[in-house]
Amino acid sequence: MSASNHLLELNRLEAQEKLDAQKSHTERNRLGQFATPPPLASDILAFIKNNIPEKFKIRFMDPAFGTGAFYSALLNIFPKSRIESASGIEIDPHYGYRAEELWTQSPLNLRLEDFFASRLPSKNKPNLIVCNPPYVRHHHLSIKQKEKLQRLVGAAAMTRLNGLAGLYCYFLLYAHAWLEEDGYACWLVPSEFMDVNYGTEVKEYLLSKVTLLRVHRFDAINVQFDDALVSSAILWFKKSAPPLNHVVEFSFGGTLTKPEIIQSIPAIQLGKAAKWSRTALREGKDEENTSIRLGDLFEIKRGLATGANDFFILPSDEAHRLKLPEKFLIPILPSPRYLKQEVIEGDAKGNPLIDQKLLLLSCNLPESELKRLHPKLWDYYQIGLDRKINETYICSHRSPWYSQEFRSPAPFLCTYMGRHGAGKENPFRFILNYSKAVAANVYLLLYPKPSLGWYIKESPDSLKKIWEALGRISAGSLVAEGRVYGGGLHKLEPKELANASADSLLQSIPRLSSYVDSQEYDLFSNAASTVGEVRNKKKRAKRLRRQNSGATSKTK
Ligand SMILES: C[S@@+](CC[C@H](N)C(=O)[O-])C[C@H]1O[C@@H](n2cnc3c(N)ncnc32)[C@H](O)[C@@H]1O
Numbered sequence: 001m002s003a004s005n006h007l008l009e010l011n012r013l014e015a016q017e018k019l020d021a022q023k024s025h026t027e028r029n030r031l032g033q034f035a036t037p038p039p040l041a042s043d044i045l046a047f048i049k050n051n052i053p054e055k056f057k058i059r060f061m062d063p064a065f066g067t068g069a070f071y072s073a074l075l076n077i078f079p080k081s082r083i084e085s086a087s088g089i090e091i092d093p094h095y096g097y098r099a100e101e102l103w104t105q106s107p108l109n110l111r112l113e114d115f116f117a118s119r120l121p122s123k124n125k126p127n128l129i130v131c132n133p134p135y136v137r138h139h140h141l142s143i144k145q146k147e148k149l150q151r152l153v154g155a156a157a158m159t160r161l162n163g164l165a166g167l168y169c170y171f172l173l174y175a176h177a178w179l180e181e182d183g184y185a186c187w188l189v190p191s192e193f194m195d196v197n198y199g200t201e202v203k204e205y206l207l208s209k210v211t212l213l214r215v216h217r218f219d220a221i222n223v224q225f226d227d228a229l230v231s232s233a234i235l236w237f238k239k240s241a242p243p244l245n246h247v248v249e250f251s252f253g254g255t256l257t258k259p260e261i262i263q264s265i266p267a268i269q270l271g272k273a274a275k276w277s278r279t280a281l282r283e284g285k286d287e288e289n290t291s292i293r294l295g296d297l298f299e300i301k302r303g304l305a306t307g308a309n310d311f312f313i314l315p316s317d318e319a320h321r322l323k324l325p326e327k328f329l330i331p332i333l334p335s336p337r338y339l340k341q342e343v344i345e346g347d348a349k350g351n352p353l354i355d356q357k358l359l360l361l362s363c364n365l366p367e368s369e370l371k372r373l374h375p376k377l378w379d380y381y382q383i384g385l386d387r388k389i390n391e392t393y394i395c396s397h398r399s400p401w402y403s404q405e406f407r408s409p410a411p412f413l414c415t416y417m418g419r420h421g422a423g424k425e426n427p428f429r430f431i432l433n434y435s436k437a438v439a440a441n442v443y444l445l446l447y448p449k450p451s452l453g454w455y456i457k458e459s460p461d462s463l464k465k466i467w468e469a470l471g472r473i474s475a476g477s478l479v480a481e482g483r484v485y486g487g488g489l490h491k492l493e494p495k496e497l498a499n500a501s502a503d504s505l506l507q508s509i510p511r512l513s514s515y516v517d518s519q520e521y522d523l524f525s526n527a528a529s530t531v532g533e534v535r536n537k538k539k540r541a542k543r544l545r546r547q548n549s550g551a552t553s554k555t556k
Contacts, residue, residue, distance in 0.1 A: 002076075008102065009072050013038065015098050016067045023094070031092055032134020032167060035066050036188060040255075041073040044130065044186055044234065047256045049077055051213070051236065052128070052184055057084040059183075061126030063115040063133075063175060065090040067099045070130040071108060087126065089115045116152055116170075120177055127183030133171035135190055138164050138198075149174070157205055162198040169193060169202050172235075176209065179239045185210075191217050191233035194276035195483050203276065207267050210237040212248045217277060219253045219260075219488075231484055242267060250276075277484070292506060294473075295498025298446040302416070302494055303439040304332075304405050306360065307394035311384050312404065313440070316357040323376045328363040331437040336415040336429060343467070346435030350409075353435070360438060362404035370400075409436045410445035411456075411463055412470060417442070417491040426475035427490040432467035444497050446470075455512055462509070469508035477501055 016035050020028065028034065036044075052058075058078065062070050065088030074083065087109040090096040096112040103110065111118055141149070146163060149170040153161050156177035161169055168189050179185055193199030194217075206212045214236040234256050246267040253260030270276060294300065306312040314322075319329055333339060334356040345353045363370065363377060371378045381402050384390060390401035411433055418427035431443070439445060448456055456462050481500050482492035506512055 005072070005076050008106075009038065009076070012067050012069075012072055012102055015102060016069075019067070019095055019098060030136070030140060032064075032136045033066065033092070033095070034132075034135070036069040036132045038069065038073070040188070041069040042077065043255050043257050044188065045070065045073040045077040047236070048128070048130070048184070048186055050257075056082075056127075058082055058086075058128045059084050059124060059126045059180070060086040061088065061129050061178065062131050063089045063118075063129065063178070064131050064171065065099060065110060066095050066132075068103060068108075070132070071103065074130070075106070085109070085124065085126075087111070089113060089118050091115070116149060116174060125178060125180040125183070127180040129175050129179050129183070129185040129187075131171065131175070131186075132188040133168040136167035138166055141167060157209060159201045159205055161201050164196075164198040165193075165202070166190070166198075169198070172202065173205055176205075176239070181239055183239050185235075185237055185239070187235045189233055189235060191231045191277060192483065194233065195274075203270070206235065206237060207242065207271055211240050211242045211246065212237045212267065214249045214251065214256075215276065216251045216256045216259060217253075275480070277480075292502045293498060294446070294500050294502045295495075297449055297452045297502050297505065298412070298498070299449060300494040300498045301407065301410075301445045301447070303413075303441040303443040303445055304360070304407050305394055305441045306404060307392050307398070307401075308384070308387075308389045309440060311387065311389050312361050312402075313358050314361060316359050319359045319361070322380055324361060324380060325363075325374050325377055328361055328374075328377065329359040330362050331435065332358050332360040333413075333431075333433075333437045333439045333443070334358055335440070335442045336418070339431070341431075342429060343432045343464075344435045344437065346437075350436035352433075352437040360404065360440075361402075364400070364403040367400055407438050407445060408447075409433060409438055410447055412446035412448075412467060413439055413443040414446065414470075414492065414497060415442065416444055417489060419488050419490065420475075426478065427488075428475075428478050428492060430467060430470040432463060434463070444492065444494055446497075452512075459511070465509050466505060469505040472504040472508060473500055473502075474504075 020033070020035070023033070058074075060071070060074055060083060062068070065071070068088060071086060071088060074086065086107065088099070089111050090099060091112075091114045093112055096110070100110055100112070138146070149167075150161055153159065153170055153173045156175075157173040159173065161173065172187055172189065175185065193202045194215075212235070214234070216234040216236075218232050247264045248267055248270060249262060250265050251259035251262040313332055314324075316329075316331075331351050333344070333352065334354070338356050339354065341354060347353055351357075361377075361380075363374075365373070370381070384402065389395055395401040413431040413433055415429045415431075418429070420427050433439075452466075456466070459465075478492065478497070478500055479490055481496040482490050483496075484490050
């Protein structure tokens with residue numbers, strides 16, 4: 001790095017720090033203002049240098065410029081002779097004015113405006129776009145904004161983005177119109193789009209409109225941004241139609257230039273994969289090899305969303321001190337953090353034998369009746385009104401506002417989110433619940449489907465065995481079904497847990513296979529809706545029959 005570039009970068013970093021400090025975290029969130037750390041920007045530009053032809057003359061562009069982390073790295077890594085032009089766009093003058101001052105001596109064309117309102121160049125379009133777009137979630141975009149962005153993206157990339165897509169998806173697809181044919185683009189984005197519905201159009205774009213060359217996923221444990229908790233990925237592609245039988249490099253962990261794992265995956269296979277992150281992790285099981293899933297055995301639901309846990313869930317002493325009517329109080333489990341046991345025993349009345357005894361206040365009586373019949377409870381709800389709990393999102397959509405959902409106690413629960421910890425390979429825990437306690441939405445509830453219910457009725461000790469077998473589902477396969485956030489926080493939605501393999505249950509309890517066999521009706525024909533699903537279910541039924549006959553003969 002030349003001495004003058006080094007000085008410029010030091011000035012830029014100092015400016016970045018000061019400018020960030022002048023804004024609150026909420027303000028920076030609104031425009032996704034989380035700058036790229038310099039080592040990461042350098043690594044990205046070093047990677048680009050190794051992956052573009054030597055004679056390629058660069059027309060650089062960063063449409064979310066900030067103070068210019070990538071531009072600075074570009075100047076450090078490429079000789080001046082390789083850079084034909086450079087441009088940037090920045091919406092916020094707070095960063096933009098300072099960036100103009102910083103780069104005044106360099107041949108940078110910086111526009112202080114909205115990327116989506118900026119005039120598209122008619123010639124000499126950029127041929128290298130490097131960008132860390134703002135990570136603004138969809139609920140911060142108004143309906144009007146979304147409509148405008150969808151129109152622009154529709155014209156630029158011939159696709160309509162899902163309404164749940166974050167601003168970074170619009171940036172990525174809209175930039176298609178800006179990039180020169182045969183030009184390259186490198187995007188530092190949240191990896192979430194790889195695994196969720198709103199990412200479908202983004203993945204289709206990457207597989208059909210451009211040649212996707214490399215996808216690198218950072219290990220979520222190593223958050224890339226000190227100040228924003230997102231798990232990040234880098235996309236590297238060329239604007240040209242993908243060749244036949246194209247193969248994409250997928251890497252994971254380490255850095256872009258020195259990843260821990262690198263795999264080549266046929267684009268056709270990516271086109272079929274629902275979740276790309278699984279592909280890069282080499283975790284989880286082969287879908288085809290799984291004969292039975294948890295969703296075949298259990299109805300899986302999220303626990304109760306109360307609307308305000310600290311108001312509707314009370315320590316049992318407190319509920320009794322307030323003389324709240326017994327019939328509206330239901331035992332509820334504390335959050336997993338405070339639940340030491342994994343087997344919850346119940347007393348003679350079914351109350352859970354645990355240290356932290358909590359009760360859910362669940363009353364659906366209309367206000368007029370409530371006031372007349374239960375004045376103490378009425379008084380308590382007045383406190384809720386003072387605290388404006390009736391105006392929270394969930395309560396304001398319920399009538400009366402204090403009413404609660406109904407969930408019966410589930411015999412099995414799984415924690416909804418968790419991290420790998422010291423000596424804790426699996427971020428998720430299964431709980432066996434013999435009590436009548438219900439659970440809030442920090443848990444997933446597993447209710448046995450009818451045929452599994454039969455097995456449980458006939459085999460009194462089966463609950464424990466089933467719970468033990470649930471605990472044997474590999475951490476990898478649960479993690480692969482769910483999603484991961486920055487800092488290594490894993491989450492599982494009911495549908496994702498339902499998709500996890502239940503083979504461990506069949507292996508641990510061979511007798512279960514005969515019950516599963518007899519439930520072929522509800523497993524394989526009842527819920528099938530599309531022709532594809534029917535076909536898949538039939539295939540799975542066949543495999544299961546084969547496996548069951550193997551399992552039965554082995555146990556004889
Ligand atoms: C994640 S930061 C990246 C900044 C810088 N390129 C870097 O890598 O450090 C995103 C930047 O985009 C800017 N931005 C947000 N919305 C924009 C828009 N519609 N047009 C142009 N810039 C925008 C933000 O103000 C912020 O500076």
